Amino acid sequence: MSKRVCEDCGVREVGLCGSLDDAELADLNKIGRRRHIERGETIAWAGDESQTCGNVLSGMFKVSAALADGREQTVGLLYPADFVGRPYASTNDFSITALSDAEVCVFPATAFEETLEQHTKLERELLRRTLSSLDEARERQLMLARASAGERVASFLMVMARKTSGMRPSPEGPLTFDLPLSRGAIAEVLGLTIETVSRQMTKLRAAGIIALPGGRAVTILREAALEEIATAA
Numbered sequence: 001m002s003k004r005v006c007e008d009c010g011v012r013e014v015g016l017c018g019s020l021d022d023a024e025l026a027d028l029n030k031i032g033r034r035r036h037i038e039r040g041e042t043i044a045w046a047g048d049e050s051q052t053c054g055n056v057l058s059g060m061f062k063v064s065a066a067l068a069d070g071r072e073q074t075v076g077l078l079y080p081a082d083f084v085g086r087p088y089a090s091t092n093d094f095s096i097t098a099l100s101d102a103e104v105c106v107f108p109a110t111a112f113e114e115t116l117e118q119h120t121k122l123e124r125e126l127l128r129r130t131l132s133s134l135d136e137a138r139e140r141q142l143m144l145a146r147a148s149a150g151e152r153v154a155s156f157l158m159v160m161a162r163k164t165s166g167m168r169p170s171p172e173g174p175l176t177f178d179l180p181l182s183r184g185a186i187a188e189v190l191g192l193t194i195e196t197v198s199r200q201m202t203k204l205r206a207a208g209i210i211a212l213p214g215g216r217a218v219t220i221l222r223e224a225a226l227e228e229i230a231t232a233a
Contacts, residue, residue, distance in 0.1 A: 015055045015081040019125040027118070031111040037102040044085065044096040052106045053085025059102020060163075060180045063094045074189050076137065079163040083129055087113050099180040147232075152190045153200040154229035157210065161220055175223075179216040204229075 017025060037043060037059065044050075046066060056078050063076040075094065078084060084096060087109060107115075116123045147155065161175060181189070187197045204210045209226050211219040220226060 037098045042097045044092045046095045050089045054106035057103040060099040176219040
């Protein structure tokens with residue numbers, strides 16, 4: 001992976017590599033490669049040996065756990081610039097599956113661990129991001145415990161508006177994007193039923209806060225109103 005590839009990277013400044021200077025980046029380049037991931041492809045299975053890690057360059061992934069009764073529970077989402085995998089772990093705790101076509105800059109786990117030990121800034125940045133992810137997970141649990149169904153759906157849409165790739169202007173409003181999850185999957189993430197998610201989306205549309213042009217597309221018509229609902233909890 002050449003330096004030029006990194007210069008073309010859309011998350012270069014906000015990703016883990018943003019903490020590195022050119023010399024340090026060159027060391028990381030030696031072990032990294034870009035990998036295209038098809039929608040629905042699982043790049044890590046829970047319980048399997050942890051062999052790779054990397055940065056999400058584009059697309060979205062879900063992090064899921066298998067329950068004792070055979071069901072799958074989504075426990076998190078990964079967006080562009082997020083880190084994938086766990087260095088120093090012998091096995092994967094969760095499965096990671098692409099929700100859309102995606103691209104990941106991947107590193108062999110052992111080689112990446114060696115690079116971490118050689119570059120303190122990279123190690124420190126990974127620790128910072130890990131702690132930030134832990135804080136986000138705690139905030140999500142607090143939100144699920146306190147927020148109403150409407151607040152959960154509004155908060156989810158605000159996050160998607162900020163982080164979903166492929167956002168585009170629309171004559172109907174300032175921003176239109178495609179939800180990477182089905183309503184069933186959204187319900188699973190938010191701890192709601194499909195019917196409740198659909199009802200809340202319809203309520204937001206009736207209030208003129210969002211529009212639903214078709215398929216999974218969502219247009220935010222009144223961002224301030226949506227944010228007010230999202231932060232009410």
